[in-house]
Amino acid sequence: MGRVTERRKVIRIRDGAVSTRPDTLVAEEPLEIRLNGKPLAITMRTPGDDFALAAGFLVSEGVLAAASDLRNIVYCAGATADGSNTYNVVDVTTAPGVTVPDITLERNVYTTSSCGLCGKASLDAVRTTTRHPVADTPPLRVTPELLAELPDRLRAAQRVFDRTGGLHAAALFDEHGELLDVREDVGRHNAVDKLVGRALQSGNLPLSRTVLMVSGRASFELAQKAVMVGIPVLAAVSAPSSLAVDLAAETGMTLVGFLRGSSMNVYAGEERIALRAAAVRA
Numbered sequence: 001m002g003r004v005t006e007r008r009k010v011i012r013i014r015d016g017a018v019s020t021r022p023d024t025l026v027a028e029e030p031l032e033i034r035l036n037g038k039p040l041a042i043t044m045r046t047p048g049d050d051f052a053l054a055a056g057f058l059v060s061e062g063v064l065a066a067a068s069d070l071r072n073i074v075y076c077a078g079a080t081a082d083g084s085n086t087y088n089v090v091d092v093t094t095a096p097g098v099t100v101p102d103i104t105l106e107r108n109v110y111t112t113s114s115c116g117l118c119g120k121a122s123l124d125a126v127r128t129t130t131r132h133p134v135a136d137t138p139p140l141r142v143t144p145e146l147l148a149e150l151p152d153r154l155r156a157a158q159r160v161f162d163r164t165g166g167l168h169a170a171a172l173f174d175e176h177g178e179l180l181d182v183r184e185d186v187g188r189h190n191a192v193d194k195l196v197g198r199a200l201q202s203g204n205l206p207l208s209r210t211v212l213m214v215s216g217r218a219s220f221e222l223a224q225k226a227v228m229v230g231i232p233v234l235a236a237v238s239a240p241s242s243l244a245v246d247l248a249a250e251t252g253m254t255l256v257g258f259l260r261g262s263s264m265n266v267y268a269g270e271e272r273i274a275l276r277a278a279a280v281r282a
Contacts, residue, residue, distance in 0.1 A: 003027055004048050026167050028186045033057060034076065034091040035100065046167065046185045047087070049194040050075075053185075054090045056197030059205070060225045062129040063100060067203045071095045123243075123250055132206035132230035134252045136272075140209055140232050143274045146177045148262045150213045151237050157182040158215075169215040170195050172207065180210065188216045192225045199229065206230030218257055220244045227251045233272060235259050240267055 010023040032042045033054045045053060051073040058064045076089040094100060154171045157179060168188035172180040172195055183194035192214065199205055211233040212226050218240035226234045227247060234248070235256040245267045248255035254269030266273055 004046055026186055029088055032089045034089065035063070036093055037091060043187065043190060045187060045190045049183060049198070050087070050090055052183075052194045052197030052201060053190055054092050054197065055200050056193030056195065056225075058092060059196050059200055060193060060228050061101075062131070062228070063094065063098070064200060065131040066205060067200055069095055069098045070200070123247055126224050126227055126247060126251070130228045130230075130251075132208075132228065134208075134227060134230055134232050135206075136208050136230075136232040140175050140211075140272055141274045142175060142177075142211065142233060142272060144262070144264065147211075147235055147256060147259060147264060147273075149177060150211065150235060151259055153177070153179055154182065154213050154215060158184055167191075171213045172199075173211045173213060175209050175211070177211075188214060188219075189221050189225065191215075192222055196225060196229055208232065211235060213259075217241070218244050218255060220247060223247045223253070223255065227253055233269070235264075 004027055005024050006027050007022045008025055009020060012019050012021050027046055028044055029047055030042050031045045031050060031053065033040050035058070041057065043057070054073055055064060055070060064070055071093040073090055073092050075085060075087050076091050077085045150173060153173070154169055157171060158167065158169045167184040167186060168191050169182060169184045170188065170191035171182040174180055181195055181198060183191045183198070185191040185194060192212070199207055206229055208230045210231055212231045212235070214222060214234070214236045216236065217238040218234060218236035220241055220243040223234060223240070223244040224247060231253065233254040233256070237259050238257065240255055240257045245255060248268035252269065254272040255267045256264050257267055258265045
């Protein structure tokens with residue numbers, strides 16, 4: 001299997017001084033995901049947790065909703081002309097009785113941000129596809145102080161980032177701020193899929209009492225992945241997109257952006273943030 005990191009020679013220039021040294025880079029390789037033997041999608045990813053990545057991707061696509069929906073996942077032998085295994089092709093087999101939707105149509109409707117369809121169609125598709133609607137009962141409540149601690153906790157858990165500086169990360173925390181799982185990948189959406197896939201394989205869906213923390217921005221795609229597994233709070237260190245905010249508002253998810261230090265913006269679902277009433281100003 002491909003390694004998570006690779007070494008490359010670089011020319012380093014510092015204050016006019018030139019030297020040659022090896023540098024550690026994050027590995028990036030394609031992963032082809034097949035569903036019941038048929039090619040489905042190709043994503044560029046950091047090798048590792050490939051089965052979880054494939055499972056999480058199919059949760060996001062509305063194919064899988066529970067561990068019982070999944071029969072098995074295998075690497076495809078003979079993926080190359082000479083019959084060798086590249087470990088870059090996986091085949092997911094669903095359990096008997098699992099209905100497989102028209103994946104191509106579904107992905108064009110609500111996953112691809114550049115598909116050219118209107119935002120309303122994308123929002124409607126997510127609402128009608130998810131089998132784990134956001135439904136935290138009793139309602140999850142988190143304080144701004146707890147949220148402010150999450151970026152540092154996420155950063156402390158990023159082992160590969162320390163060596164490469166080139167990875168996104170996604171982490172699941174419980175309502176008390178305890179780290180449940182963290183995954184890294186060259187693609188932020190892949191990091192979330194790996195989290196979701198591991199939760200599916202462990203029988204832990206829906207994730208109804210968790211906070212999803214991501215290291216970059218909160219795109220519509222990431223918000224969609226959170227909604228598909230019932231995550232009530234999504235927090236990002238950078239900005240959300242307008243469609244991500246719309247999706248959070250329409251599905252009842254709390255969306256926090258620009259979470260840096262003690263500062264943050266709450267874009268939707270403010271009822272889950274335990275604010276002191278006197279401190280809230282228009």
